[in-house]
Amino acid sequence: MPNNHMALLLKKLEEQSTEKSKLVECNFAITEEDQFKVQALAELFHMSEEALVADLLHSALLEIEEKMPYREGPKVIRVEEGDPVYEDIGPMPRYMAIKNRLSQITKCA
Incomplete structure (x- = not known):
């Protein structure tokens, strides 16, 4: 098996660099x-x-x-293997909508 030490090091350094470029300051x-x-x-x-x-x-x-809890709503959104899957009326859909909105604001800035 060939010596992969340098290739592994380069991959690790590249991953760390990518991670660091995504960091934001928080106070x-x-x-x-x-x-x-x-x-x-x-x-x-x-x-x-x-x-x-x-x-x-x-x-x-x-x-x-x-x-984050799933709370079954009254609306069936799909059927899986003959069983109805109900919409989630818990906090997760609202959380995801807010998170996506904030992400889009950042991408547009």
Whole structure:
């Protein structure tokens, strides 16, 4: 098997560069107790506080999206294997609409 170390390194560097180009600055306040937790975790895992907070926020947002409840509405939107699938009247469709609207505003700017 040929030595792929340089190819793997180049791929990793390119992925990191792409990720960094998508970063945006955020400025927000947290409690002093949460700041101590962030500082402790950053020191424990040998990473910057900014990188840790970004990772924590990303994970929290993914989990919130996963746990957003489906609420069955009265309208059948399709039939799968003979069973009706009802529209979602929970928060997810509104959340997705807002997220898409904000994404479009950013793309147009």
